[in-house]
Amino acid sequence: MPESGILPLSPANGFDLGGDDPDGLVARFRVTQLPSNGTLSLNGTPITTSTVILPTQIDDLVFTATNPATFSGTTFKYAAIDNQGLEGEPADVKLGTPPTTENQLQTILPSTATTLTFPTGGTGISANDASDRDGNVAAFRIDTLPDPFDGVLYLGDPLLNDRIVAGQELTPAQMATLRFVATPDFNGSSFTYSAIDNDGNPDKTPATYTLNSPP
Numbered sequence: 001m002p003e004s005g006i007l008p009l010s011p012a013n014g015f016d017l018g019g020d021d022p023d024g025l026v027a028r029f030r031v032t033q034l035p036s037n038g039t040l041s042l043n044g045t046p047i048t049t050s051t052v053i054l055p056t057q058i059d060d061l062v063f064t065a066t067n068p069a070t071f072s073g074t075t076f077k078y079a080a081i082d083n084q085g086l087e088g089e090p091a092d093v094k095l096g097t098p099p100t101t102e103n104q105l106q107t108i109l110p111s112t113a114t115t116l117t118f119p120t121g122g123t124g125i126s127a128n129d130a131s132d133r134d135g136n137v138a139a140f141r142i143d144t145l146p147d148p149f150d151g152v153l154y155l156g157d158p159l160l161n162d163r164i165v166a167g168q169e170l171t172p173a174q175m176a177t178l179r180f181v182a183t184p185d186f187n188g189s190s191f192t193y194s195a196i197d198n199d200g201n202p203d204k205t206p207a208t209y210t211l212n213s214p215p
Contacts, residue, residue, distance in 0.1 A: 005038070005068030007095065009061040017058045019080030019088065026080045029053040032090045033077035038065040040076060053078075063095055073097060099137050099195035101207035108151070108211045110186040113158050116178045116209065141169045143192040143206045150189035150211070151182040169196065180211060188213040 009015040019026045031040060031049055039046050041062050042053060053061070065071040077090040108114055145153060145166050153164040156177045164178070192206040 005065035005071065007063045007065075009063060009093075010059045015059075015093070017061065017078065017093065018055070019091075021080065021082040021088075024083045026055055027083045027085075028055070028081050029058050029078055030081060030087065031076060031078045033075075035063065035074040035076040035095060037067070037071055037074045038063055038095075071097060094199070096197070096199055096201060099197045099201070099203050100205075101140075101193065101195040101203045103207045104209045106209070106211060107214055108180060108182050108186060109214060110182050111184045113154075113179055113181045116180060137172065137195045138198045139169050139171055139196040140175050141194045141196055141202060142166060143194055146180065146189035146191045146211060149183065150186045151180055153191065154179045154181060182211075186211075186213060 007013065009017060017029070019029065030053065031047055031051065034040060034047075034049065041047060041064065042051065042057060042060055047053070047061075073094065073096040075092055075094050077092055079090040080088045082088070104116075106114070106116060142153070142164050143166065145164065152158075154160075155162040155164055155170070155174060156179070158179055158181050170178075189211045190208050191211075192208050194203040194206040196202045
């Protein structure tokens with residue numbers, strides 16, 4: 001859910017609200033159960049369970065949360081109606097909130113292998129360094145890597161040569177074993193990572209882990 005609380009239910013945002021009919025065609029859609037904690041609208045007008053939604057309009061639905069700051073997810077149901085007027089079994093649509101990931105900072109010495117730590121004193125990245133209002137953090141994704149001129153991220157013991165690659169997903173337990181091996185020329189670097197919740201939704205604003213060089 002965006003901070004604005006306004007979410008277009010379009011394919012661009014990962015929604016596919018279409019339908020099909022094996023012996024004809026889908027003529028229209030109907031929302032059979034409205035969501036709580038917000039409003040569904042079509043072209044700026046709130047819909048009801050009797051609103052006729054044409055196939056060309058289904059991707060134009062917009063959900064607006066009543067209170068974006070406290071929104072923790074909701075669901076609604078909709079059904080396809082064919083050209084004979086027969087209504088299909090309603091499908092569930094879940095509207096959740098993506099997790100949020102915290103920025104981190106650590107000072108790294110050149111030519112060292114360091115397990116990543118946090119200003120709070122914890123060792124390794126854990127689910128406590130991210131949150132999800134409508135579920136829990138199930139994994140993390142390394143989105144970008146440090147500049148190889150400055151060093152390499154490893155999973156566990158660097159002697160095992162298990163290098164992290166961009167886009168790799170790790171459990172919180174695996175993240176707690178991340179180690180950064182700095183080169184002799186290390187002069188500061190960073191990488192970005194995102195939390196992924198139990199619904200498979202990633203944080204859309206990745207956090208930055210800054211690797212500082214000593215003063």
